[in-house]
Amino acid sequence: MSTMFADTLLIVFISVCTALLAEGITWVLVYRTDKYKRLKAEVEKQSKKLEKKKETITESAGRQQKKKIERQEEKLKNNNRDLSMVRMKSMFAIGFCFTALMGMFNSIFDGRVVAKLPFIPLSYIQGLSHRNLLGEDYTDCSFIFLYILCTMSIRQVSTLNLEQGRLIPIQEEELCTCNLGTVCGFCVCLRSCASYSKQF
Numbered sequence: 032m033s034t035m036f037a038d039t040l041l042i043v044f045i046s047v048c049t050a051l052l053a054e055g056i057t058w059v060l061v062y063r064t065d066k067y068k069r070l071k072a073e074v075e076k077q078s079k080k081l082e083k084k085k086e087t088i089t090e091s092a093g094r095q096q097k098k099k100i101e102r103q104e105e106k107l108k109n110n111n112r113d114l115s116m117v118r119m120k121s122m123f124a125i126g127f128c129f130t131a132l133m134g135m136f137n138s139i140f141d142g143r144v145v146a147k148l149p150f151i152p153l154s155y156i157q158g159l160s161h162r163n164l165l166g167e168d169y170t171d172c173s174f175i176f177l178y179i180l181c182t183m184s185i186r187q188v189s190t191l192n193l194e195q196g197r198l199i200p201i202q203e204e205e206l207c208t209c210n211l212g213t214v215c216g217f218c219v220c221l222r223s224c225a226s227y228s229k230q231f
Contacts, residue, residue: 038145042174046181049132053125060121070114077107133175140174148172 061067081103088096142163148170152160157169160176 035144035146038140038143038174039177042140042145042177043181045136046178046185049129050182050185052128056124056128057118057121060124061118064117067114067117070110070117074107074110074114077103077110081107133178136178137174143174144171145174146172146177152176 081100084100084103088100142165144164148160151169156176159179160172161169162173162175164171164173
């Protein structure tokens, strides 16, 4: 039992370290670059300008005014896409690092029960939560499942905003890649875990 508890604490520590590593890589490759700062400032400026124009426009506004707004919306969309492309290079670096780390840690914890779950996971999750574990007790937790849960919790509570140099609550758009292609270390981590587990 003490060994399992020690493994749990170690995996939590690993999750914190890898989350910090992901943010560090993102800061080096993205946040500190002049291109990112310029695009972000441009997006913020255009967003405020567009909001003000939309507030002042009336239903009886002429076609010219509506076309101007459409052009600004298109410009904003293009800048958002460029911003996402700048972030994309950190995604590949983080994905590579996480895949390598996952391979190393998985070999260390392979076949070991690292925690006991207070619930039985859904059948389609059991392949991940019970991966490479002996027996049919599905409350036994594998390394990869606990690692994903820890990383999710750490990233959801707060994330290091190295761009501004302070700790802030995580923004919803930074939590997934659904909104304008925004990429964060957590998404890459989750993808890397999923893709790694499929290989075995």
